[in-house]
Amino acid sequence: MTSGPTEHYDVVVIGAGVSGMYALHHLREMGLSVRVYDGASDVGGTWWYNRYPGARVDGPGSPFYCYTFSEELMKEWDWAETQSEQSAVLAYLEHVADRFDLRRDIQFETWVNEARYDEAAQRWTVETSTGVRASARFLICAVGALSTANMPEIPGIHDFAGECYHTGQWPHEPVSFEGKRVAVIGTGSSGVQSIPEIAREAAHVTVLQRTPQYAFPSGNRPITPEEMAAARRDWNAVRAKMLANPGGFPADIHTRTALGDTPEEREALYEKLWQRGGFQFFTESYNDIAISEEANATMADFVRAKIRKIVHDPETAEKLMPDHFVMTKRPILDNGYFEAFNRDNVSLVDLREDPIERFTETSVITRSGEHPIDMLVLATGFDAISGSMLRLDPKGRGGVSLKERWRDRFHNYLGLTISSFPNLFMIHGPGSPGVFYNMPLGAERQMDWIGKLMSHLRERGLGAVEPTADSEEAWANEVAAFANATLFPRTDSWWTGANIEGKPRYFSAYLAGSIYYQRIADVAAKDYEGFAFEPAAR
Numbered sequence: 269m270t271s272g273p274t275e276h277y278d279v280v281v282i283g284a285g286v287s288g289m290y291a292l293h294h295l296r297e298m299g300l301s302v303r304v305y306d307g308a309s310d311v312g313g314t315w316w317y318n319r320y321p322g323a324r325v326d327g328p329g330s331p332f333y334c335y336t337f338s339e340e341l342m343k344e345w346d347w348a349e350t351q352s353e354q355s356a357v358l359a360y361l362e363h364v365a366d367r368f369d370l371r372r373d374i375q376f377e378t379w380v381n382e383a384r385y386d387e388a389a390q391r392w393t394v395e396t397s398t399g400v401r402a403s404a405r406f407l408i409c410a411v412g413a414l415s416t417a418n419m420p421e422i423p424g425i426h427d428f429a430g431e432c433y434h435t436g437q438w439p440h441e442p443v444s445f446e447g448k449r450v451a452v453i454g455t456g457s458s459g460v461q462s463i464p465e466i467a468r469e470a471a472h473v474t475v476l477q478r479t480p481q482y483a484f485p486s487g488n489r490p491i492t493p494e495e496m497a498a499a500r501r502d503w504n505a506v507r508a509k510m511l512a513n514p515g516g517f518p519a520d521i522h523t524r525t526a527l528g529d530t531p532e533e534r535e536a537l538y539e540k541l542w543q544r545g546g547f548q549f550f551t552e553s554y555n556d557i558a559i560s561e562e563a564n565a566t567m568a569d570f571v572r573a574k575i576r577k578i579v580h581d582p583e584t585a586e587k588l589m590p591d592h593f594v595m596t597k598r599p600i601l602d603n604g605y606f607e608a609f610n611r612d613n614v615s616l617v618d619l620r621e622d623p624i625e626r627f628t629e630t631s632v633i634t635r636s637g638e639h640p641i642d643m644l645v646l647a648t649g650f651d652a653i654s655g656s657m658l659r660l661d662p663k664g665r666g667g668v669s670l671k672e673r674w675r676d677r678f679h680n681y682l683g684l685t686i687s688s689f690p691n692l693f694m695i696h697g698p699g700s701p702g703v704f705y706n707m708p709l710g711a712e713r714q715m716d717w718i719g720k721l722m723s724h725l726r727e728r729g730l731g732a733v734e735p736t737a738d739s740e741e742a743w744a745n746e747v748a749a750f751a752n753a754t755l756f757p758r759t760d761s762w763w764t765g766a767n768i769e770g771k772p773r774y775f776s777a778y779l780a781g782s783i784y785y786q787r788i789a790d791v792a793a794k795d796y797e798g799f800a801f802e803p804a805a806r
Contacts, residue, residue: 272399272401273401274393274401274402274403275303275400275401275402275403276301276402276403276404277300277301277302277303277402277403277404278295278300278301278302278404278405278406279295279300279301279302279303279404279405279406279407279408279722280302280303280304280305280392280394280402280404280406280407280408281295281302281303281304281305281408281410282304282305282306282380282383282394282407282408282409282410282411282660283304283305283306283313283409283410283411283412283415284304284305284306284308284310284311284312284313284370284374284376284410285306285311285312285313285314285315285316285361285410285412285415286313286314286315286361286707286708286711287313287410287412287695287696287707287711287714287715288304288306288313288408288410288695289311289361289364289365289370290335290337290708290711290712290715291304291408291410291695291711291715291718292304292370292373292374293337293368293370294337294712294715294716294719295408295719296373298719298722298723300722302373303373303374303375303402303404304370304373304374304375305374305375305378305379305380305394305396305402306374306375306376306378307376307377307378307379307397308376308377309376309377310362310365310371310376311361311362311364311365311370311371311374312357312358312361312362313410313412313415314412314414314415314436315354315357315358315361316358317415317436317437317438318354318435318436318438318458319354319355319438319439319440320433320435320438320458320461320462320645320647321443321461321462321465321466322461322462322463322464322465322603323353323354323435323438323458323461323462324349324351324352324353324354324357324461324486324488325351325352325357326351326457326461326486326600326601327547327601327706328515328517328519328546328547328551328706329349329350329351329352329488329546329547330347330348330349330350330351330352330356330491331347331491331495331496331499332499332506332510332517332518332706333352333357333706333707333708334347334360334708335364335708335709335712336507336510336708336709336712337712339503341364341367342499342500342503343500343503344367345360345363346496347360347491347496348490348491349488349489349490349491350487350488350489350490350491350546351486351487351488351546351601375396375398375400377398378396378397378398378400379396379397380394380395380396380397380660381395381396381397382394382395382663383395383407383660383662383663384662384663384667385662385663385664385665385689385690385691385692386403387665387666387690388805389403389805390405390690390691390731390732390802390804390805391403391404391405391691392404392405392406392407392662392691392692394407405691406691406692406693406722407662407691407692407693408693408695408715408718409656409657409660409662409692409693409694409695409697410695410696410711411656411657411659411660411694412656412696413652413653413656413696413697413702413703414436414650414652414703415436415650415655415656416650416651416652416655416656416658416659417434417436417437417648417649417650417651418648418649418650418651418655418767418768419434419646419648420453420646420648422624422626422627423625423626423627424626424627424628425627425644427627427628427629428627428628428629428630428632428641428644429629429630430629430630430641430642430643430644431443431448431642431643431644432643432644432645432646433643433644433645433646434646434648435454435458435459435462435645435646435647436458436649436650444469445466445469445470445643446469446470446471447470447471448470448471448642448643449470449471449472449474449639449640449641449642449643450466450470450472450473450474450641450642450643450644450645451473451474451476451632451639451641451643451644451645452466452473452474452475452476452645452647453476453478453624453644453645453646453647453648454476454478454646454647454648454649455475455477455478455479455480455481455647456481456597456598456600456647456649456762457598457600458647458649459475459645459647460481460483460600460602460605461600461602461603461605462645462647463475463605463608463614464602464603464604464605464607464608466645467608467611467613467614470613470643471613472613472614472615473608473613473614473615474615474617474632474639474641475609475614475615475616475617476617476619476624476632476634477587477588477616477617477618477619478619478620479590479592479597479620480587480588480589480590480591480618481590481597481600482568482571482590482594482595482597482599482600483600483601483602483605483606484542484545484546484549484571484599484600484601484602485542485543485545485546485601485602485603486545486546486601486602486603487544487545487546487548487601488545488546488603506518510706510709511709511782511785512782513781513782514780514781514782514783515551515704515705515706515781516701516705516706516709516710516781517547517551517706519548519551519552520552521555522551522552522553522554522555523555524553524554524555525554525555525556525560525563526553526554526556526557526560526562526563526566526567527556527560527562527563527566529554531566534554534566534570535570537553538553538566538567538570541553542570542574545601546601547599547601549599550595550599553567554567557594557595558595558596558754558755558756559753559754559755561593561755564593564594564595564755567594567595568590568593568594571590571594572589572590574606575588575589575606576589578606578607578610579606579609579610580610581609581610584609584616587616587618587621588606588609588616592759592760593755593758593759595755595756596755596756596758596759596761596763597759597761597763598703598761598762598763617634617636617639619634622634622635622636623635627644630642632644648767649762649767650762651767651768651771652703652762652763652767653678653697653698653702653703653762653763653765653776653777654674654678654697654698654765654771654776655768657670657674657694657697657698658670658671658674662689662692664686664688664689664690664692665688665689665690666688668688670686670689673686673687673688673689674772675772676772677744677772677774678697678698678699678772678776679740679744680694680697680698680699680735680740680743681699681735681736681739681740681743681798681799682699682700682735682743682787682788682791682798683696683697683698683699683700683701683702683714683743683747683778683784684697684699684700684714684717684718684788685733685734685735685799686734686735686740687734687735687736687737687740688734689734690732690733690734690802691732691733691734693718695710695711695714695715695718696710696711696714698776698777699743699744699747699776699777699778700714700777700778700784701777701778701779701780701781701784702777702778703763703777704777704778704779704781705781710781713785714788717788717789717792720792721733721792721796724792724796725801728801729803729804730801730802730803730804731802731803731804731805732801732802733796733799733800733801733802734799734800735798735799735800736798736799736800738798739797739798739799742798743798746778747775747776747777747778747779748774748775750778750779750780751775751777751779752775754779756775756779757774757775763775763776763777
């Protein structure tokens, strides 16, 4: 335990990414004293760490991947592209930190080593890597759904003597690929984005593919001044549309079904959306793709046909052919991914047919032979959604650890709270829409709700709040009901925890974003139904 004095605050926030930054701003506006701790050296969270080549927004993009709480902020920041690159998103977050003077309440390069609840005092105590101890009535965990890197354990990988980088922990200094033989493990979002960029510079790229992916053209293009002006002019209407949309973006909700169109009509729509690029492929196509096997097959077959047309070598094209339901792994927007396999300096190894046996100091050896390499890029993703909370492993009532509580399931209520962990709140935790929702807007909406519950305690003279076991069980069933009505749980993915050995395997995200926010509003309106309260300690 840390020796020395304890600093006292109303709230401690862990994480200075998109969610933690907004939490700090909102809590300050409530008049509370706040301290934020983050292991990075500046704001940005995921966008501070993920600096790999080609990193950019690959969901519905700018100018709507942004905070919405300040119309002035929207009016003063110009986005350059529809799919903003990492440096542009980080520059925006740095501007927000400057604009609202956030850094004065953030302690960087500081990891929280322990967080423990004191039942008698009704306060959380945190111990940090820098020796600081802090006590707070409330603990906000803005630790990120995609921040705990998944480091593969492959025989000999630690013997490899060349350069080795994980895409989620990319160096801040430039990395040169020139003249180097590079192996990339993983073809999720970061792999698909980085492989074309690396191939332009490297002597050779060996793509070690674990799972073939559906990837869609990003359609990235400059945002025109007229588009920015229109978004600002109609900002209230745009934000209202974002709030009503299941994913938190200003898109109309379509009732058109794939099975309701003729094959010719489907093909024409898919081709139009493919040529345009971007997430419109999902938001403007059909509403039965995620729930009907037959409808899903129409989109999957379209993409597979595109891969065969783009990739010149038929054998390579077949190795790139995904065989799971489309959309049931994280949809990926690419900038020349499939085209990269037409380059002479790119080769593909299908690890399902030709698995890695081991690494040496200078190579990777698969069943078919040895591949000499100078550099290894691990595009192996994250222990997503729950991993960052488990890394923190707070201790609640009676010293119970979160790892104990979450051994078999990520028990929670509303995706925001956990029984036996009073006055602890998560943003974008399991049981919430999380990564299925516009992350900045979701952070605002969840933190606003948390802030109102804090005010409720203060106004009623209450000291602590946590959900009941029954409400957690009912919430788990509700989350599962939405998921099981879709094809999502039927595919192994990081959404289901399948990428982490020993992790509970089930779909833990709430799949109806707009309904979710109405649900948590209803809970508040019913005097916080499902929660147990304690009087304030004397």
